[in-house]
Amino acid sequence: MEEKKRLTPRIISAVDLTHLQPNERIGLIGNENLKNRRQFLEKLLKAGIAVGLPAILFSSCEPEILYIPTDEEDCPTYSPPSGNVPCACNTDATATLSPKVVNTVPAGNSTFVNNTSGIEIRIDVDKALDMTSIAGSISLIPVPAGGFDIHFYDLSKNNTGYKSSLALCKTGTSNKLVLQDDTTYTVTLKGTIKDTNGKFLDGNGDGTSGDDFTFSFKTIKKYDSCICQADCTCVGNTCSCESYTSCSCQTNTCYYCSCMYMGCPLYRI
Amino acid sequence: MKVTYKLSADCYVIPYEEKGSDSFIAYFPIQSLVFEVNNDAAKILESIKKKPIKTSDPEVTGFLEDLVSLKVVNSNKEPKPYVPFKDIPAPNYTLLLLTNTCQLKCIYCYGEAKKKGLLMPMLYAKKAIDTIIRNSCKLNTGMIHVGYHGGGEPTINWKVLKGSYEYALKQCRKNNLSLHSSICTNGIITREKAQWIIENIQDVAISMDGTPELQNLQRPFQNGKGSYGKVASTIDIFNESKKVYNIRLTATEFSHGRLADTISFIIDRFAPPVICIEPLYICGRCETSGCKPPPLEDFTKEMIDVYELGKSRNTSIQYSGNRISNIMSRFCGAQGSNFFITPKGYVTACLEVSELNDPRADFLIYGDYDPEKKEFIFDSEKYKRLAGSQVNSFETCHDCFVKWHCAGDCIAKAPDFTRVKNLRNEYRCKLNKALLRYSLIDNMNQQIGNSSGAAREKEPELLISQK
Numbered sequence: 001m002e003e004k005k006r007l008t009p010r011i012i013s014a015v016d017l018t019h020l021q022p023n024e025r026i027g028l029i030g031n032e033n034l035k036n037r038r039q040f041l042e043k044l045l046k047a048g049i050a051v052g053l054p055a056i057l058f059s060s061c062e063p064e065i066l067y068i069p070t071d072e073e074d075c076p077t078y079s080p081p082s083g084n085v086p087c088a089c090n091t092d093a094t095a096t097l098s099p100k101v102v103n104t105v106p107a108g109n110s111t112f113v114n115n116t117s118g119i120e121i122r123i124d125v126d127k128a129l130d131m132t133s134i135a136g137s138i139s140l141i142p143v144p145a146g147g148f149d150i151h152f153y154d155l156s157k158n159n160t161g162y163k164s165s166l167a168l169c170k171t172g173t174s175n176k177l178v179l180q181d182d183t184t185y186t187v188t189l190k191g192t193i194k195d196t197n198g199k200f201l202d203g204n205g206d207g208t209s210g211d212d213f214t215f216s217f218k219t220i221k222k223y224d225s226c227i228c229q230a231d232c233t234c235v236g237n238t239c240s241c242e243s244y245t246s247c248s249c250q251t252n253t254c255y256y257c258s259c260m261y262m263g264c265p266l267y268r269i
Numbered sequence: 270m271k272v273t274y275k276l277s278a279d280c281y282v283i284p285y286e287e288k289g290s291d292s293f294i295a296y297f298p299i300q301s302l303v304f305e306v307n308n309d310a311a312k313i314l315e316s317i318k319k320k321p322i323k324t325s326d327p328e329v330t331g332f333l334e335d336l337v338s339l340k341v342v343n344s345n346k347e348p349k350p351y352v353p354f355k356d357i358p359a360p361n362y363t364l365l366l367l368t369n370t371c372q373l374k375c376i377y378c379y380g381e382a383k384k385k386g387l388l389m390p391m392l393y394a395k396k397a398i399d400t401i402i403r404n405s406c407k408l409n410t411g412m413i414h415v416g417y418h419g420g421g422e423p424t425i426n427w428k429v430l431k432g433s434y435e436y437a438l439k440q441c442r443k444n445n446l447s448l449h450s451s452i453c454t455n456g457i458i459t460r461e462k463a464q465w466i467i468e469n470i471q472d473v474a475i476s477m478d479g480t481p482e483l484q485n486l487q488r489p490f491q492n493g494k495g496s497y498g499k500v501a502s503t504i505d506i507f508n509e510s511k512k513v514y515n516i517r518l519t520a521t522e523f524s525h526g527r528l529a530d531t532i533s534f535i536i537d538r539f540a541p542p543v544i545c546i547e548p549l550y551i552c553g554r555c556e557t558s559g560c561k562p563p564p565l566e567d568f569t570k571e572m573i574d575v576y577e578l579g580k581s582r583n584t585s586i587q588y589s590g591n592r593i594s595n596i597m598s599r600f601c602g603a604q605g606s607n608f609f610i611t612p613k614g615y616v617t618a619c620l621e622v623s624e625l626n627d628p629r630a631d632f633l634i635y636g637d638y639d640p641e642k643k644e645f646i647f648d649s650e651k652y653k654r655l656a657g658s659q660v661n662s663f664e665t666c667h668d669c670f671v672k673w674h675c676a677g678d679c680i681a682k683a684p685d686f687t688r689v690k691n692l693r694n695e696y697r698c699k700l701n702k703a704l705l706r707y708s709l710i711d712n713m714n715q716q717i718g719n720s721s722g723a724a725r726e727k728e729p730e731l732l733i734s735q736k
Contacts, residue, residue: 008307008309008328008331008332009306009307009309009310009312009328009329009331009332010306010309010310011304011305011306011310011332012292012304012305012306012307013304013305013713013717014303014304014305015304015712015713015716015717016301016302016716017301017302017303017593017716020301020593020594020712021594024595024596025301025596028347028348029299029300029301033300033339033340036338036339036340037302037339037340040335040339050717051717052712052713052715052716052717103471105468105469106468107467107468107510107511107512108511110464110467110510120438120469151442151445153412153447165447167442175442176438176442
């Protein structure tokens with residue numbers, strides 16, 4: 001009987017998936033293990049074995065990777081890896097990238113009814129900002145009466161999708177700014193704003209740092225819109241909204257006087 | 270001299286039929302490592318999983334020493350994902366289930382939402398926000414998250430939605446916290462409401478099922494008329510404002526065989542950055558409509574086609590059970606984090622369970638608003654049972670390569686709540702395994718293609734051992 005030939009046990013290819021949610025995974029694996037792994041996988045690669053290394057391990061700096069603690073550290077059975085020392089050359093995978101604005105409130109080019117209680121103006125940035133670079137680097141034109149304060153929120157420890165948030169508030173308070181009707185406002189963040197790695201703002205998102213970020217929005221006159229829909233709580237076929245009868249814009253084409261509930265006198269779709 | 274080798278990391282060996290009968294995938298999920306290995310290496314791994322290996326065979330030793338250098342053999346015990354919990358929750362996230370009323374009568378609605386129903390009073394919304402603000406200040410989290418969802422359509426309770434958001438914003442400013450907000454809507458909203466959402470709510474999900482034919486069939490108005498036109502016009506408003514949103518689609522027997530066409534239609538018509546697809550789970554109105562999920566085998570193939578389509582069209586396709594990016598012990602916050610408030614003021618861990626007459630209520634509704642104490646109170650035992658239902662304790666998932674990704678899947682879809690640790694939803698379980706396997710291979714191929722295309726041309730001769 002022919003005996004099946006025994007083969008050398010071997011790895012045919014190796015792939016490192018640390019780049020998928022790197023913070024979470026590095027937190028579990030630890031820096032020391034990643035260093036060993038990098039050396040090992042690079043040996044495989046040199047020997048001609050197919051290896052998939054994530055970009056995070058291809059840093060040109062030393063292979064020490066910033067260790068990011070996770071919730072798992074609270075686990076009684078969790079033993080943190082050694083080497084929990086931030087790298088002197090800072091190999092944070094995003095360290096070389098410039099900060100970018102990822103969200104604004106109001107959205108750029110939006111138009112909306114002014115609100116006597118004020119309007120929230122907020123700018124969210126994808127990296128932790130150097131607070132000292134913010135002073136004098138944000139403008140709002142036209143300047144509201146009494147000026148404005150800038151409130152800075154450091155969210156770098158929260159998984160929010162952005163790491164810093166800046167809010168423009170009424171001077172001396174954390175209240176929303178009260179703005180004028182029928183006015184186009186422009187907010188500008190100067191390209192001199194930098195993150196905690198010293199990288200300047202990439203305002204236009206072209207990959208080059210140091211340019212301004214600008215967005216505008218317009219407040220419209222209150223009488224341009226009917227308030228009836230805003231307060232309408234009609235449900236089913238019964239519309240409890242009565243203010244439409246006193247609305248000055250009662251025409252079939254007025255969007256604000258339409259109601260989405262079938263049976264309501266103002267129902268249109 | 271014989272050396273003993275002991276496995277110190279989670280390891281799963283999966284046949285890699287696409288490469289031939291001698292090929293296997295060795296997956297170390299917590300280490301984020303995946304290998305293609307030959308049959309003999311696979312046998313060694315299967316053996317070392319059962320018990321330590323004592324050997325002096327140089328070939329076996331060579332292979333095992335490589336694993337030693339990777340710290341998956343003869344190393345410290347690997348840390349496992351686990352979310353610790355206390356006796357009562359301390360959430361900084363609330364989801365307000367504002368109403369069980371809806372303009373639509375979707376044939377699969379889990380809440381069986383009706384034309385007329387309950388609206389959450391402002392009191393519950395404000396008290397929930399007060400609770401999470403208090404926790405955030407105490408735990409120094411720096412932020413709170415307020416979300417709006419059904420049962421029914423949250424924008425129907427507009428006064429409470431808008432009022433509670435403004436209240437949350439005010440409280441955040443007062444306490445120097447950041448506010449994160451989200452909403453899931455059916456898209457039957459006015460331009461003014463859409464505009465307000467665009468300007469105020471960060472994460473927006475719009476439920477819609479794709480083509481006019483499917484949307485009108487599966488998600489009609491209460492009077493039976495089609496809803497596609499209205500939803501499409503709302504999505505157009507979001508697109509005009511360049512608002513980022515995602516579309517959430519339910520796959521049923523009616524979309525069977527045309528999922529790729531449906532997704533193509535959505536991408537062509539709306540170009541959303543993300544499309545979330547979920548197969549129908551039979552509950553709620555399915556009992557009366559008789560609506561069924563698509564056949565499993567066909568749906569699995571259709572999902573793989575749709576993933577490929579998404580890649581070619583630069584659109585992220587997501588399904589909750591296939592999360593290769595995540596390593597976790599809980600499928601969602603239902604296992605210990607969710608603080609969802611129903612219109613009646615109950616605290617539920619799952620947005621699909623908001624009424625006490627739901628058979629899952631005893632497991633998932635774990636608190637209530639106490640008008641005397643003027644705050645939410647929790648059933649500590651129920652909370653601990655939920656928080657303790659992590660995949661680490663699921664017997665069914667013990668030796669499954671998907672366990673740290675799907676984390677045992679949605680507990681609200683478990684077939685028997687008295688045995689939630691022992692029984693999984695078979696349909697989703699099989700789907701999760703097939704799709705995670707696809708994603709694993711896809712990632713391997715992509716990454717090898719990206720970083721060592723040249724090396725792949727060369728046939729490896731022997732394994733380099735770090736000795």
